[in-house]
Amino acid sequence: MTQLAPQAPTTDDVVLLTVPASGVYFGVLRTATAGLAARLQFTLDDIEDLRIAVDEACAMLLAVAALDAELSCRFTIDTRTLTVETSVRTATASPALPARESFAWQVLSALTDEASAQASGRSATILLVKRRPSPPAC
Numbered sequence: 001m002t003q004l005a006p007q008a009p010t011t012d013d014v015v016l017l018t019v020p021a022s023g024v025y026f027g028v029l030r031t032a033t034a035g036l037a038a039r040l041q042f043t044l045d046d047i048e049d050l051r052i053a054v055d056e057a058c059a060m061l062l063a064v065a066a067l068d069a070e071l072s073c074r075f076t077i078d079t080r081t082l083t084v085e086t087s088v089r090t091a092t093a094s095p096a097l098p099a100r101e102s103f104a105w106q107v108l109s110a111l112t113d114e115a116s117a118q119a120s121g122r123s124a125t126i127l128l129v130k131r132r133p134s135p136p137a138c
Contacts, residue, residue, distance in 0.1 A: 015075040021065040021088050026058050029073050029086075036075050037082055040132055050130050053111040054084055056104055057126040060117075061088040064095035064124050080132045087125040095119050097126070 017032055019025035030051045037047040058071060065071070069089040076083040097117045098104045108115040114129035 013077040015077070017073045017075070018070050019073075021062055021069040021071040023059070023062060025071070026055050029054055029058060029071075032073070032075065033082075033084065036077055037130070040077060040080065040082055042082070042130070042132055046130065046132070049111040050082065050084070050128075053108055053115070053128050053130075054086070056107050056111075057084070057086045057115075057128060060098055060104055060126060061086055061124055064088070064090045064092070064097065064119070066091045066122070080134070082130050084128045084130075085125060086128075087123060090119070090122050090124050093122055095124055097124060 015032065015036065017029060019028055033050050033054045034047050037050050042050070054073070058073075061071060065088045069091075072087050074085040074087075076085070097119050100109075105115070108126075108128065112128045113131050115127070117124070117126045119125075
C-alpha cells in the first residue's frame with residue numbers, strides 16, 4: 001500500500017472548470033474569470049483584461065487540441081492574485097504553441113502580470129497570473 005505525504009494546508013481557493021474543447025464554451029470560462037476577478041476586487045479594466053487573456057489562451061490551446069478533448073481551467077485565488085491554468089489534451093505529441101514573439105503571445109503578456117506555456121507529451125498548458133495592485137501607503 002502506498003502512503004501519500006500529507007498536503008500542507010492552503011489558504012488559496014481553487015475552482016476547476018472543464019468544458020469541451022470548443023469555442024462555443026469560451027463564454028463560460030470568460031464569465032467565470034470575471035466573477036472570480038470581481039471577488040478579488042479587481043478594477044473593471046483588469047477584469048476585462050483577464051477575460052480577453054483567458055479567451056486568447058483558450059484559443060491557442062484549441063488550435064492544438066485533440067478532436068474529442070476537454071479544456072480544463074484551474075482558477076487559484078488568494079488574497080491579491082488570480083492564477084488561471086488552462087490545459088488541453090493535444091492532437092500530437094509535443095505540440096507547437098505560439099512563439100513568445102507572436103502577436104497572440106504579446107497580447108497575453110500585455111494583459112497579465114505573468115504568462116507561460118508548456119507542452120509535453122500529449123498535453124499543453126498556458127498559465128496566466130494577474131495581481132491586484134497593493135494599496136498606496138499613507
